[in-house]
Amino acid sequence: MIRFEIDDAEDEWTFNEPFSFIHGRALMSCFDDPSRVVKQAYENLEPGGFIEFQDALFPMYWVGEPVKESALYRWNELLMEGLRRIGRSWSNVINYPRYFEEAGFENIVDRRFYWPTSPWAKGKYFKTVAMYFQEDMISGMEAINMKVLQATGMLPQEIKDFCEEVKRDFRDTNLHAYLTVSYIYAQKPLNKS
Template sequence: MADSSSLSRDRDDATSFSWASTRTAVEQDPSLLSWGSGSQPSVPSVDDDAQTETRSISGSVRSSTMSIDSSLYHFVEENGRTYHRYKEGRYFLPNDAAEQERLDLQHQLFTVAIGNKLNITPFSHDPLRVLDIATGTGIWAIEFAVQHPGSQVLGTDLSPIQPQFLPENCRFEIDDAEDEWAFSEPFDFIHGRALMSCFNDPAAVVRQAFANLAPGGVMEFQDALFPMSYVGDTPVDSALYRWNEMMVEGVTRLGRSWSNVKNYRRYFEEAGFEDIVEKRFYWPTSPWAKGLYFKLVAAYFQEDMLAGIEGMSLKVLGGLGMSTDEVKGFVEEVKRDFRDTSVHAYLTV
């Protein structure tokens, strides 16, 4: 990340706007969001009584999101799901109402995991121009615009699934971040999250972002590293392990990688960024991990994956030759492993 201390803009003409967030807040004790000393959580450890204080957390998670209505444009239908038509096939996951609801849940997973915040980057004042690439439903961009009324926030995505009624300082455009960027002015903050399925050449996206940052500007990516890791012996006979390995193989055949996160620091360095900060967070698959923080994160992550794993798998595992029915049957086995507290798996973010 570049040093943000040099950002300075006149914000006297900023428009204030009152906006009711699309996100329903979860009632939770602030202590749930603490991972103890240090600037980031340590790798989770196994809880011998995995169901402790879990039921109420899971209940809150299931009732904590609202779906955003989207029937704005025609989409491509396949296997009973809809996908983006603009640059059809570039993105593997669906964009229908069920997927939009999952994306809003995933938004809360990210915010809870990093301490109930939208971003880790500290700002002494509102960054003037903000870009959110691969914005999805736009929920991050909308909430950032609400929290930073002095910012002008732009979200871009392949799918036009964002809501029509927005804060005055937030707007969306249909765009592919792998195309040549043609913005008229540079940005003070560029944000990207859950990008691992998005790009053929993420390093090129990082280079374009650097070229489109104002002096002193900052970029923050939050993303996951596949395959998952395990505490203790690796459960090589489990459906979850097989799914991880097959998904990595499948996306490789489709010309993508789900392991690019380990290269992000190098991409940033090669693009010219300075003062790069890397933090790691861990998402357990179920409440097998000790501590209320990890149980809360696990509840969100499990719900996110139970809702999204079929959509993630249909195209990728279909590319390995599995039929739709075979994928759906296999996915049910993987879901059982996500609920099984004897499978000590976690995702590194």
């Protein structure tokens, strides 16, 4: 039987029975202590159960020199500054393999993917990925940015106006930026309870 549970992963886990699969996506800065969340996931998985996180690694990278006068470049810089000011990181994904190992997981696999900001990249695969990534970012731009950019001192209307500039850059095929995304999964050993 498939059952979905939604809860605050940082709270004490009080589920009645262990899970066979725990999945998290776009967690980047959600947790004060990501390693604790991974440990709780381990404790609440049945032996042989799997955990999977899908997450992005910020800031974005560029093919060639970054276009520093672009809104996209400034956005990445401002995001990193805002996150620093509120004490969060959007680069926790680089620590996920260590968190998984420290919790006791085995068979850890970390696969990296590259998501272009627009269909500038060659090949049908990257153009398709870019289309979905672009739509996701454009539709969620204000929600993603409001709290973080306010920490830099920007006012809500400034953020809305700036988000419109960033959206334009996400559509600009002359800006060759991409996001690195990690799909990491691991298994709780069969002989652990």
